[in-house]
Amino acid sequence: MAFRSEILIKLDKKGRVLLPAAFRDELPADDRGAFVLYHSPNVPGVVNGNSRLGFDAMLERLRAEALGPKGSLKVALDDEAFDPAGYLSAGARTIAMEPDGRFSMPAEFVEALDVADGVMLVGKVEKFQLWNPARWQARRAAEREKMAAFVRNLSAGDAGGEA
Amino acid sequence: MAFRSEILIKLDKKGRVLLPAAFRDELPADDRGAFVLYHSPNVPGVVNGNSRLGFDAMLERLRAEALGPKGSLKVALDDEAFDPAGYLSAGARTIAMEPDGRFSMPAEFVEALDVADGVMLVGKVEKFQLWNPARWQARRAAEREKMAAFVRNLSAGDAGGEA
């Protein structure tokens, strides 16, 4: 289960989007047919996607780390305390696909992405992202720089480097 | 079974509210048709909702963790001791839905929420919440800040943050 590649998919006039086969194949075998979309917690204009299992697992890890072992009761009762899992959940939607792998994109995500006729789907290992195609190009260019710098750093910090 | 998304629902002049299909689908298959509303124990103006099963399970965990193994017997007999589960129960109401998913909102909750023509339904994983739409917007904005801070904290130890 690892999402890879970037794929540009049409957003048709009925608001439908195809989850590419490459991504569908990464959903759990017992839960194809539906997945989760949720707003990025810290980057406006980015929507994340994951399998229901993957999303729920992330929420669980989140609560475990944020609240400790006895957190479950507190989270269930305390409506005042900030609950990161609850926050993500509020910005998430379960998406059911048609048998052919298409789904109708909720208006809130169309707005957030500001897409009109195409969506860029990007694999990020344990999740995937939806981007406005143009914004993704910009982001990608910026990340290329960072990646190059990151690799340079790696070799600089190593003991002796390559032979 | 996990409640997600935020949905604004009309409160019509007859006092009826629709539980959105997205939430109805999360109710236990053998107990659609009814659910539980209860006042938030610590945030005025917030009403929580859950399936009957979910609510009862929470009460049970509450008694188990708050009162220990002998709690149930004590609770049954000791009317002097404070019983948080009993407190919640008193502020709760079982709500029967019409076949189309609508229910008439009890006046006590309308007052508590101070809603006139719309209610915001918010998925919080194992329960959902009802909010006054305006108040929810404010709360949501505040939580966005906290979420961003939370994410920043997480990445503090990582190599190569966003800066």
Add this chain to the structure above:
DNA sequence: GGCTTTCCCATGGTATCCCATTGTATCCCG
């Protein structure tokens, strides 16, 4: 008997189902 609650029907919009088309990748066969 006035008022609220419940049942039922109506409607506009959206989503879903199903069928069709095109292009590409895969397979099979000699």
Add this chain to the structure above:
DNA sequence: CGGGATACAATGGGATACCATGGGAAAGCC
């Protein structure tokens, strides 16, 4: 190994079903 046959991925579109909502009428309730 070429060439056509086949399967599937991505897209378009008509018809239908369902969601959210409004409102009339019947059925309670002091």
